[in-house]
Amino acid sequence: MNEEHGMIRTNSAHGLRVGQTLDIIPNHICSTVNLHNEVYITNEEEGIRTLAVLARGKLA
Secondary structure (H helix, E strand, C coil), rough: CCCCCCCCCCCCCCCCCCEEEEECCCCCHHHHCCCEEEEEEECCCCCCEEEEECCCCCCC
């Protein structure tokens, strides 16, 4: 994972198709999250919810 994107590399067939959804857990997103007005949080109990990025545009 990089800060703005990720790559999948494999030496074998992966079975992924264009348009298929992947769940990726990023380990470092501080520079990327500032570029969006909201993020989507998901868990089994609450499903998907939207959370506003309160620091949007506050990068000095």
